[in-house]
Amino acid sequence: MNIRICLMALLSAGNLLGTYAAEPEETTIKLLETSDVHGAYFPYDFITRQPLKGSLARVSTYLNEQRKLYGEGNVLLMxxxxxxxxxxxxxxxxxxxxxxxxVCAAMLNYLKYDVGNMGNHDIETGHAVYDRWTSQCRFPMLGANIIDRNTNEPYLPPYRVLERDGVRIAVLGMITPAIPSWLPETMWSGLRFEDMETCARRWVEAIRKKEHPDVLVGLFHAGPEGNLLDNVIENGSEAVARNVPGFDVVFMGHDHRRLCKKIQNAAGDSVLLINPANAARTLADVTLKITRKDGRIVSKSVEGRLADVTSLPIDQAFMDTFAPQYQATLDFVSRKIGSIRSTITTRNAFFGPSAFIDLIHQLQLDITGADISFCAPLSFNAEIKEGDIYMNDMFNLYKYENLLYTMRLTGHEIKGFLEMSYALWTNQMQSPDDHLLLLNEKDEGFGRLKNPSYNFDSAAGILYTVDVTQPEGKKITITGLADGTPFDLNRTYTVAVNSYRGNGGGDLLTKGAGIPKEELASRIVFSTDKDLRYYLMERIEKAGTLDPHPLNQWRFVPEEWVKPAAERDRKVLFE
Structure with missing residues (x-):
C-alpha cells in the first residue's frame, strides 16, 4: 500500500513538473538606434549659438528610462x-x-553603446580620424562591405553576436557603397565598398551556419531605396531586407528620413524597416518579444516606433561629465576671424546671384586661379550677420569638410553641367503664374524643394542667362567670360569645384557634363591638402574685413515672369 502511494505521488509530481516545464516564458528586449547624429552631442548648436532640440544629452535621459524599465542587460544600443x-x-x-x-568615442562609451556602424561622413574625415576614433570606442564598429584591398577581407568587423537573457542576436553592419562617387580616394585609401545585397547574401549564410542566431538585425547606413550612382545603388536597405531572407529588423540611416514600416521578404516573412532620421531628435525603438517553451523559441514578435526625445529633459550627469569638452569647443568657436560689412544669407541664392554664394565663388577663384568656379548653397537657410565673423560662422559659410579641386572642362562640358544644375533647380515655366523653382506639394526632405539645394550649382567667371521657359539642354546661354573675352565651347578651361562635386557627387559632371566617372580623376590638376573651410578662414583672416556683394554674372529670364514668381516662391520656402 505504501509503495503504491509513493508511486502515485511520484507520478503526480512528475506531471506537475511537466506542467511547469511546458509553461511558455516570454523575454522582452529593447533594440535602440541613433543614426546621422551629425555632431549633435550637446543640446547646443555651436554654429548658430542657439539651443538644439535633439542631442545625445537627451538620448541619455531616454536610455536611463528604458534601462530602468527593462533592465540594463535587456537594452541593446546601436x-x-x-x-x-x-x-x-x-x-x-x-x-x-x-x-x-x-569626445564622440568618450560619449558613446559613457552611454554604453553595444555596437556601431560607419557612415559616409565618418569616412569623409579620413583614415587618421576614423581609425583613431574606432580604436577608442569600447564596442565594435561594423562594416561588412568595407573591404581591405590588401587582404580582401572586411576592414572592420562584419557583424557581432550579442546575447541577452539567453537570446542570441546577430547584428550585421553595412554602409552605402557609393562612397567613391562623393569622396576623394585619399579619404578611403586601401579600401573598396561592396554592393550591399551581394555582401548581405554571403554574410547572412555565414552567420546562420556559424552563429545560429535567434534574431538577425541589419544595421545599414543607407536609405530604403533610390539613386543609382555610377551603376552603384546608394540606398539599398529595403532591397536587402526584401531579397535576402533572414532579417527580423533592418535599422537604416543616411537619407535623414523618418520611416517605420513592415515589408514581406522573398520567403514570405515580415521584416521591420526603421529609420530615426537625423540630429539625435528621434530614436528608433524596437521591442523584441521572444516566447520560449521547453527551451525552444515558439514565437517572436518585432514592433517598432520612432521615439521623439526633443521634449525630454537634459541629462545633467551627462553634461557634467563632458563639461570640459563643451567649454573647449565654445572657446574654439568664439575665436574672431574677421568682420563683414553686411548680412549675407543663402535664401537669396535660390532666386539669382547672391552675396553669400558669390563670396565663396570669389574665394575659390582667388585660391585656385581658375577661370571659372562652380558652387551651390550647401545649407538651405544659412546666414552670417553683419559685424564680427567668428569661427562658428565658418561652419555656416561652408558646411562640409570638402577639399577644393581645380579641374579641366571644355566649354561644352561647362554648359552641360549648368544645364543639369538649373534643370534640378528651376521649373520649366509655361506661364507667368507658374513657380520659378521646382517644388513639391509638401516637404519631402528638402523643404518644399524637389531636389537638394547642394546640387544647385551656379558659376562665376562667365556671363550667362538661364531661360526658365526652356527644357534642359536649352536653358543656358553663355555670352562670354567675365573679363570680356569670348567663351568658346570647344576650348578647355580650368574650373574650381569642391571635392564632392569633383568626384562625381550629384552627377553634374558625369550625367550633366557627360564625363565618364573613370575619367574624373585625370581631369583634376590641383587639390588642396586641407578642407575648403580652412582656406576660406585663412583668406578672411588675411583680408580682415569683407564687403560681399553679388557678382551679377548670370540672371534668370524672362525677367517679367521671373520677378513675381521669385517673390511668390520665396514666401513658399521661407514664410
Missing amino acids: DNGDILQGQPVAYYYNFIDTASTH
Missing part, C-alpha cells in the same frame, strides 16, 4: 553612422585636439 561631422565639436576633436580621447 549607432548607425554619420556621427563625426556636422557640428564644430566634432571638427575640433577630429582635427584640432587630436591628443585627447575623441
Whole structure:
C-alpha cells in the first residue's frame, strides 16, 4: 500500500513538473538606434549659438528610462553612422585636439553603446580620424562591405553576436557603397565598398551556419531605396531586407528620413524597416518579444516606433561629465576671424546671384586661379550677420569638410553641367503664374524643394542667362567670360569645384557634363591638402574685413515672369 502511494505521488509530481516545464516564458528586449547624429552631442548648436532640440544629452535621459524599465542587460544600443561631422565639436576633436580621447568615442562609451556602424561622413574625415576614433570606442564598429584591398577581407568587423537573457542576436553592419562617387580616394585609401545585397547574401549564410542566431538585425547606413550612382545603388536597405531572407529588423540611416514600416521578404516573412532620421531628435525603438517553451523559441514578435526625445529633459550627469569638452569647443568657436560689412544669407541664392554664394565663388577663384568656379548653397537657410565673423560662422559659410579641386572642362562640358544644375533647380515655366523653382506639394526632405539645394550649382567667371521657359539642354546661354573675352565651347578651361562635386557627387559632371566617372580623376590638376573651410578662414583672416556683394554674372529670364514668381516662391520656402 505504501509503495503504491509513493508511486502515485511520484507520478503526480512528475506531471506537475511537466506542467511547469511546458509553461511558455516570454523575454522582452529593447533594440535602440541613433543614426546621422551629425555632431549633435550637446543640446547646443555651436554654429548658430542657439539651443538644439535633439542631442545625445537627451538620448541619455531616454536610455536611463528604458534601462530602468527593462533592465540594463535587456537594452541593446546601436549607432548607425554619420556621427563625426556636422557640428564644430566634432571638427575640433577630429582635427584640432587630436591628443585627447575623441569626445564622440568618450560619449558613446559613457552611454554604453553595444555596437556601431560607419557612415559616409565618418569616412569623409579620413583614415587618421576614423581609425583613431574606432580604436577608442569600447564596442565594435561594423562594416561588412568595407573591404581591405590588401587582404580582401572586411576592414572592420562584419557583424557581432550579442546575447541577452539567453537570446542570441546577430547584428550585421553595412554602409552605402557609393562612397567613391562623393569622396576623394585619399579619404578611403586601401579600401573598396561592396554592393550591399551581394555582401548581405554571403554574410547572412555565414552567420546562420556559424552563429545560429535567434534574431538577425541589419544595421545599414543607407536609405530604403533610390539613386543609382555610377551603376552603384546608394540606398539599398529595403532591397536587402526584401531579397535576402533572414532579417527580423533592418535599422537604416543616411537619407535623414523618418520611416517605420513592415515589408514581406522573398520567403514570405515580415521584416521591420526603421529609420530615426537625423540630429539625435528621434530614436528608433524596437521591442523584441521572444516566447520560449521547453527551451525552444515558439514565437517572436518585432514592433517598432520612432521615439521623439526633443521634449525630454537634459541629462545633467551627462553634461557634467563632458563639461570640459563643451567649454573647449565654445572657446574654439568664439575665436574672431574677421568682420563683414553686411548680412549675407543663402535664401537669396535660390532666386539669382547672391552675396553669400558669390563670396565663396570669389574665394575659390582667388585660391585656385581658375577661370571659372562652380558652387551651390550647401545649407538651405544659412546666414552670417553683419559685424564680427567668428569661427562658428565658418561652419555656416561652408558646411562640409570638402577639399577644393581645380579641374579641366571644355566649354561644352561647362554648359552641360549648368544645364543639369538649373534643370534640378528651376521649373520649366509655361506661364507667368507658374513657380520659378521646382517644388513639391509638401516637404519631402528638402523643404518644399524637389531636389537638394547642394546640387544647385551656379558659376562665376562667365556671363550667362538661364531661360526658365526652356527644357534642359536649352536653358543656358553663355555670352562670354567675365573679363570680356569670348567663351568658346570647344576650348578647355580650368574650373574650381569642391571635392564632392569633383568626384562625381550629384552627377553634374558625369550625367550633366557627360564625363565618364573613370575619367574624373585625370581631369583634376590641383587639390588642396586641407578642407575648403580652412582656406576660406585663412583668406578672411588675411583680408580682415569683407564687403560681399553679388557678382551679377548670370540672371534668370524672362525677367517679367521671373520677378513675381521669385517673390511668390520665396514666401513658399521661407514664410
